[in-house]
Amino acid sequence: MEENMFLSTQRVIKEALAKLGYGEEMYELLKEPLRVLTVRIPVRMDDGTVKVFTGYRAQHSDAVGPTKGGIRFHPDVTEEEVKALSMWMTIKAGIVGLPYGGGKGGIVCDPRNMSMGELERLSRGYVRAISQIVGPSKDIPAPDVFTNSQIMAWMMDEYSRIREFDSPGFITGKPLVLGGSQGREKATALGVTICIEEAAKKAGIELRDARVIIQGFGNAGSFLAKFLHEAGARVIGISDAYGALYDPNGLDIPYLLDRRDSFGTVTTLFENVITNQELLEKECDILVPAAVANQITRDNAANIRAKIVVEAANGPTTLEATKILTERGVLLVPDVLASAGGVTVSYFEWVQNNQGYYWTEEEVVEKLKEKLTSAFHRVYELAESRRVDMRMAAYMIGLRQTAEAARYRGWV
Numbered sequence: 232m233e234e235n236m237f238l239s240t241q242r243v244i245k246e247a248l249a250k251l252g253y254g255e256e257m258y259e260l261l262k263e264p265l266r267v268l269t270v271r272i273p274v275r276m277d278d279g280t281v282k283v284f285t286g287y288r289a290q291h292s293d294a295v296g297p298t299k300g301g302i303r304f305h306p307d308v309t310e311e312e313v314k315a316l317s318m319w320m321t322i323k324a325g326i327v328g329l330p331y332g333g334g335k336g337g338i339v340c341d342p343r344n345m346s347m348g349e350l351e352r353l354s355r356g357y358v359r360a361i362s363q364i365v366g367p368s369k370d371i372p373a374p375d376v377f378t379n380s381q382i383m384a385w386m387m388d389e390y391s392r393i394r395e396f397d398s399p400g401f402i403t404g405k406p407l408v409l410g411g412s413q414g415r416e417k418a419t420a421l422g423v424t425i426c427i428e429e430a431a432k433k434a435g436i437e438l439r440d441a442r443v444i445i446q447g448f449g450n451a452g453s454f455l456a457k458f459l460h461e462a463g464a465r466v467i468g469i470s471d472a473y474g475a476l477y478d479p480n481g482l483d484i485p486y487l488l489d490r491r492d493s494f495g496t497v498t499t500l501f502e503n504v505i506t507n508q509e510l511l512e513k514e515c516d517i518l519v520p521a522a523v524a525n526q527i528t529r530d531n532a533a534n535i536r537a538k539i540v541v542e543a544a545n546g547p548t549t550l551e552a553t554k555i556l557t558e559r560g561v562l563l564v565p566d567v568l569a570s571a572g573g574v575t576v577s578y579f580e581w582v583q584n585n586q587g588y589y590w591t592e593e594e595v596v597e598k599l600k601e602k603l604t605s606a607f608h609r610v611y612e613l614a615e616s617r618r619v620d621m622r623m624a625a626y627m628i629g630l631r632q633t634a635e636a637a638r639y640r641g642w643v
């Protein structure tokens with residue numbers, strides 16, 4: 232049976248808080264989101280019928296500051312998933328030291344089968360439904376799976392109309408002309424690249440010529456393939472929701488980047504496609520799950536033939552699989568650290584919106600590198616000194632910020 236990601240997150244939170252010396256009350260506070268709103272969004276479809284979509288917004292903790300986290304549009308979205316994702320955002324913010332708690336949203340839908348008009352009406356309807364609990368100093372959304380800068384632009388416009396003033400700081404991941412930040416589009420992949428470089432040094436792997444497999448070819452996966460290809464690594468496998476491409480001599484990454492569609496689909500153009508599960512079990516130096524959750528589980532963890540696993544996706548490896556990989560000596564860099572580049576540049580975008588002054592791409596990249604490199608080392612060193620895996624160390628560092636804020640506020 233599939234591990235329940237919400238319950239397993241609670242288990243790690245409980246253990247991490249205990250290791251930090253916090254008592255049961257702190258766990259009671261942080262074991263689930265402070266607030267979860269479920270909304271029903273009626274949308275007039277292009278054929279004249281009305282379809283009612285279900286959406287969620289979860290806010291885990293506002294002890295540190297406003298909550299922050301992406302919105303995903305995906306048929307598999309569930310309330311439990313959104314809740315777990317909001318908890319992971321608290322931990323990401325804490326690891327990088329951003330003044331936020333975690334939030335996350337999702338709508339059960341398949342944007343691949345919707346027109347632009349339908350997507351716009353759905354995006355605007357969602358903002359109207361959640362408008363009471365979000366805002367530039369309350370909860371700041373951003374893109375996630377199957378959402379992009381166009382969707383952020385519609386959402387920002389809808390929020391600004393409701394509030395009757397221009398509110399660029401309501402949402403991040405916007406187009407540049409609407410107050411987006413230089414570098415946000417590449418930020419998640421850049422953060423993953425920084426973690427790969429640091430992890431490779433620890434594992435004694437030379438990035439040049441390293442064999443890399445990336446699951447997912449969307450925002451995170453495709454930019455990552457580009458960066459690693461440019462760094463001289465051999466990307467031998469990539470995948471999307473429909474299958475995987477594998478070539479031990481290295482794939483033609485520039486060609487695949489050119490042919491992918493806006494949903495990160497490219498394998499449908501080829502005939503010699505293998506499955507996502509087959510790809511995960513191919514031998515490589517660095518494996519990067521960059522698609523969806525629950526991909527490396529107790530069923531396949533023993534068959535993973537990578538030296539390092541760096542999680543660009545949220546929740547791709549179950550706790551049972553984490554244990555199996557760690558026991559086998561695989562260095563696993565957890566999602567809450569490796570994928571924190573996106574929210575870090577989202578924070579930079581929000582800061583720029585608040586001050587109305589915009590930075591160059593070089594400034595953004597330099598600040599991102601500084602934050603992620605030091606976060607990697609803090610987590611790695613704590614894992615070594617406390618003899619825990621990097622996921623536990625990341626949770627300990629990530630939770631401390633929120634727990635301390637809650638303590639100072641007198642909540643616990």
Ligand SMILES: NC(=O)C1=CN([C@@H]2O[C@H](COP(=O)(O)OP(=O)(O)OC[C@H]3O[C@@H](n4cnc5c(N)ncnc54)[C@H](O)[C@@H]3O)[C@@H](O)[C@H]2O)C=CC1
Pocket residue numbers: 374375376377378419446447448449450451452470471472473494495496507521522523524543544545570571573574
């Ligand atoms: N976009 C961002 O800034 C951030 C994204 N992430 C995480 O990275 C992962 C990927 O997100 P994005 O690249 O933004 O999404 P995206 O929508 O741009 O791309 C998603 C990719 O995953 C593939 N995919 C979808 N369902 C799949 C399935 N069932 N099996 C295999 N592949 C599947 C799609 O075909 C596509 O290639 C997600 O877990 C997301 O939460 C984490 C931090 C920030």
Ligand SMILES: O=C(O)CCC(=O)C(=O)O
Pocket residue numbers: 299300301302323371372373374375403545570571573574575577578
């Ligand atoms: O950019 C953001 O604010 C959030 C990104 C996100 O949803 C994530 O890191 O999972």
